[in-house]
Amino acid sequence: MSSEFRKDLLSDKWVIVLNNNYSFIPDTDSKLNFKSLPEYDKNCPFCPGNENKTKFSILEFKNGDKWCVRVIPNNKPYLKVETNLKRYTKDIFTIINGTGANEVIIETPVHNVDFDEMKEEDIDLVIKAYKERFLDLKKDERLEYIIILKSRGVKAGSYIPHLHSQLVAFPVVPPLISEEITEAENYYKIKNNCVYCDMIKSEIKLDERVVLMNEHFICISPFASRVSFELMILPREHKFHFYDINEKELKNLSSLLKETIYKLNKALGFSAYNMILHTAPVKLKNLEYYHWHIEILPKLKNFSGFEQATGLFINSVTPEETTKYLKRI
Numbered sequence: 001m002s003s004e005f006r007k008d009l010l011s012d013k014w015v016i017v018l019n020n021n022y023s024f025i026p027d028t029d030s031k032l033n034f035k036s037l038p039e040y041d042k043n044c045p046f047c048p049g050n051e052n053k054t055k056f057s058i059l060e061f062k063n064g065d066k067w068c069v070r071v072i073p074n075n076k077p078y079l080k081v082e083t084n085l086k087r088y089t090k091d092i093f094t095i096i097n098g099t100g101a102n103e104v105i106i107e108t109p110v111h112n113v114d115f116d117e118m119k120e121e122d123i124d125l126v127i128k129a130y131k132e133r134f135l136d137l138k139k140d141e142r143l144e145y146i147i148i149l150k151s152r153g154v155k156a157g158s159y160i161p162h163l164h165s166q167l168v169a170f171p172v173v174p175p176l177i178s179e180e181i182t183e184a185e186n187y188y189k190i191k192n193n194c195v196y197c198d199m200i201k202s203e204i205k206l207d208e209r210v211v212l213m214n215e216h217f218i219c220i221s222p223f224a225s226r227v228s229f230e231l232m233i234l235p236r237e238h239k240f241h242f243y244d245i246n247e248k249e250l251k252n253l254s255s256l257l258k259e260t261i262y263k264l265n266k267a268l269g270f271s272a273y274n275m276i277l278h279t280a281p282v283k284l285k286n287l288e289y290y291h292w293h294i295e296i297l298p299k300l301k302n303f304s305g306f307e308q309a310t311g312l313f314i315n316s317v318t319p320e321e322t323t324k325y326l327k328r329i
């Protein structure tokens, strides 16, 4: 088994990539077949009929009298929209009270499906719901950043199998995003180009890590993938705000997401995963160097002790190999 250090262009961090083809077989612990669950679960707070278990709907898209997508407030919010933003110091320490928004997007009325089994039109509505919540929340002067995070499976941090995402809006820019923006800015100062645009160009030219591509979007296995089968979806054109997505791009994204999740589920036997939408801070304008994207991180092996100790991820299979594997599906 050989190994190499790879530098991630986007974070300026090193990753150790092992050239170990045997690790393709996912460990059985991470197998979580959502499809073995029933289509409806009377105890699930997100299934139709249990709407009274949630306070109210912030947004609903309906087909006839039935909802297809519902956005609700998180029932245990750690950030609250109703509070007044207060920033203060205590001696040398800075505090902001827990202001923000904490919402849940229920992405389908069906208990046991993921994007791979949903109709593209229904995924369109999910992305439309993301966009509408961004457009509404960005009007709130107190908020600096909005993130959408999906956790699939217990290993990824979610105990409810019904397909949903969390939206969290913050009065600060989260550290990982600030780091990405700083790195992108550093690259821009030297090359006068967006690092993400350059990366897309290079990935298409090399054609070793492109899993899927359509007119407006591309899905790649990042060069310095932190975990096996990590994926990144980006708009092919330079766009920094997710909320600027237009109708045509939205449809392209739905179809690419459906196919991506299909391949991932087939390859990994329904592994737990996180899907995270990274976009520019809501108030920033004319950002030449930052490019919105979606990161998909399957939860397979756990090297967390090592990662926490060193900040170095160890990935047990090369992204070139996983790309080949995913393309065959």
Ligand SMILES: [Zn+2]
Pocket (backbone or CB within 6 Å): 040, 041, 044, 045, 046, 047, 110, 111, 162
């Ligand atoms: Zn359910």
Ligand SMILES: [Zn+2]
Pocket (backbone or CB within 6 Å): 194, 195, 196, 197, 198, 237, 238, 239, 289, 290, 291
């Ligand atoms: Zn770009």
